[in-house]
Amino acid sequence: xxxxxxxxxxxxxxxxxxxxxxxxxxxxxxxxxxxxxxxxxxxxxxxxxxxxxxxxxxxxxxxxxxxxxxxxxxxxxxxxxxxxxxxxxxxxxxxxxxxxxxxxxxxxxxxxxxxxxxxxxxxxxxxxxxxxxxxxxxxxxxxxxxxxxxxxxxxxxxxxxxxxxxxxxxxxxxxxxxxxxxxxxxxxxxxxxxxxxxxxxxxxxxxxxxxxxxxxxxxxxxxxxxxxxxxxxxxxxxxxxxxxxxxxxxxxxxxxxxxxxxxxxxxxxxxxxxxxxxxxxxxxxxxxxxxxxxxxxxxxxxxxxxxxxxxxxxxxxxxxxxxxxxxxxxxxxxxxxxxxxxxxxxxxxxxxxxxxxxxxxxxxxxxxxxxxxxxxxxxxxxxxxxxxxxxxxxxxxxxxxxxxxxxxxxxxxxxxxxxxxxxxxxxxx
Numbered sequence: 001x002x003x004x005x006x007x008x009x010x011x012x013x014x015x016x017x018x019x020x021x022x023x024x025x026x027x028x029x030x031x032x033x034x035x036x037x038x039x040x041x042x043x044x045x046x047x048x049x050x051x052x053x054x055x056x057x058x059x060x061x062x063x064x065x066x067x068x069x070x071x072x073x074x075x076x077x078x079x080x081x082x083x084x085x086x087x088x089x090x091x092x093x094x095x096x097x098x099x100x101x102x103x104x105x106x107x108x109x110x111x112x113x114x115x116x117x118x119x120x121x122x123x124x125x126x127x128x129x130x131x132x133x134x135x136x137x138x139x140x141x142x143x144x145x146x147x148x149x150x151x152x153x154x155x156x157x158x159x160x161x162x163x164x165x166x167x168x169x170x171x172x173x174x175x176x177x178x179x180x181x182x183x184x185x186x187x188x189x190x191x192x193x194x195x196x197x198x199x200x201x202x203x204x205x206x207x208x209x210x211x212x213x214x215x216x217x218x219x220x221x222x223x224x225x226x227x228x229x230x231x232x233x234x235x236x237x238x239x240x241x242x243x244x245x246x247x248x249x250x251x252x253x254x255x256x257x258x259x260x261x262x263x264x265x266x267x268x269x270x271x272x273x274x275x276x277x278x279x280x281x282x283x284x285x286x287x288x289x290x291x292x293x294x295x296x297x298x299x300x301x302x303x304x305x306x307x308x309x310x311x312x313x314x315x316x317x318x319x320x321x322x323x324x325x326x327x328x329x330x331x332x333x334x335x336x337x338x339x340x341x342x343x344x345x346x347x348x349x350x351x352x353x354x355x356x357x358x359x360x361x362x363x364x365x366x367x368x369x370x371x372x373x374x375x376x377x378x379x380x381x382x383x384x385x386x387x388x389x390x391x392x393x394x395x396x397x398x399x400x401x402x403x404x405x406x407x408x409x410x411x412x413x414x415x416x417x418x419x420x421x422x423x424x425x426x427x428x429x
Contacts, residue, residue, distance in 0.1 A: 076130060089113045221267040
C-alpha cells in the first residue's frame with residue numbers, strides 16, 4: 001500500500017530541490033556560521049541542515065563529521081513538522097520522542113537540542129540551524145533570540161547559493177545540477193535520471209528532468225559594458241539593467257528550457273530541444289541582443305558575447321558544456337562582438353593562443369621579437385623605389401614569423417600599442 005504524501009509536503013520538497021543542488025557538499029561559509037552559533041550558545045555541536053522526505057543533509061557543521069542522517073526520528077524532522085520558527089527539547093532523556101534516539105543513548109549523548117527553522121522565500125520550511133548540548137537545559141531568551149537571528153542569516157546564505165540576489169535566477173551551481181539532471185546524469189547510460197537521491201526527484205518518485213534526455217544546446221552570455229554602466233549611472237542602474245536583461249532572456253528562453261545568472265555579468269542557458277529549433281532560437285537571441293534595454297526612463301545598449309556548445313550525447317558533463325560555451329563567448333568578444341559563436345576545438349585553440357600571446361607580449365617587445373618588416377614604396381611613373389614602409393612582425397619562438405593580424409588587437413587590448421610603436425621606430429632609426 002503506497003503512502004499518500006500531503007500536497008503541501010510535495011510543494012515543500014519541490015521548493016527544497018534547488019537548495020539541494022546548489023549546496024551539494026558542506027560549505028565553508030555555512031561551516032563558519034555553524035561554528036559561530038555553537039560558540040555563542042555555548043554548545044559543542046551545531047549544524048545547518050536541509051530536510052527532504054528521507055534524509056537530513058548537513059550543509060554546515062561544527063563538532064560533527066556526518067554529512068547525512070536518516071530523517072525518521074531525527075530532531076530536525078520534528079522541527080520541520082512543528083510549523084514553528086523555534087524548536088527546543090530541553091531534556092531529550094525525558095522526552096518520549098527522543099529518549100531512544102541513537103544520538104541520545106550513545107555518543108555524543110545529546111541532552112539538549114534547539115533549532116531555528118529555515119524557510120524559503122515561498123514560506124516552506126526547508127531546513128534548520130541547530131545546536132546540541134550534552135547537558136539538559138533551557139535556552140534563555142537572549143540565546144533564543146540570537147539563534148533566530150542567525151537562522152535568518154543562514155536562510156539568506158542558502159538562498160544566495162540557490163538564486164542570484166539581483167535577478168532571482170538560478171545560480172551557477174543550481175544550473176549545472178539541473179542541466180546534468182536534464183541530460184540524464186553523465187555515465188548512467190539511462191534515458192533519464194534514475195538516481196533515487198536526485199534532488200529533482202519529486203515526492204511521487206518521478207524525476208522533474210523528464211523521462212528522456214532531450215538534445216541540449218548550452219549557452220554562455222557575457223554582458224560587456226556592465227562596469228561602464230555602473231561607473232556612468234551608478235549601482236542602481238547596473239542592477240536594473242541586469243534585471244531587465246534577465247526578464248528579456250526569460251521571455252526568450254520560454255518554458256521547458258533552463259536559464260541562470262551565473263555571476264556578475266554572466267548568464268547561462270540550456271535549450272532542451274532539437275538542434276534545428278535551437279539554431280532558430282539562437283538567431284532570435286542574436287537579434288534581440290542588438291536592441292537597447294529600457295532602464296529607468298533611458299535606453300542603454302547592452303552588447304553581449306554569446307557562446308554555445310552542443311551536447312554530443314546524454315552522457316555529456318554539464319559543467320564541461322558550460323565551459324566550452326564560455327570559451328566560444330570569449331572568442332566572440334575578441335573576433336565578432338554580438339554574434340553567437342558555436343564551440344569547436346579550433347575556437348579553444350585560438351583562445352588559448354590569445355592568452356599565451358597576452359602573457360608573453362610584454363617580453364616579446366622587450367626582447368625585440370617585434371621587428372620591422374620592410375615593404376617597398378614604388379613611384380608608379382618611374383618604377384623607382386622611393387621609400388619603405390615598416391610593418392610590424394612577431395618572431396615567435398615556436399610558430400615562426402607571425403603577421404600583425406594576430407597581435408595588433410592584442411597590443412590595443414593590453415595598452416601596449418605605444419610601447420610596440422616605439423620599439424619599431426627605434427629599430428627603423
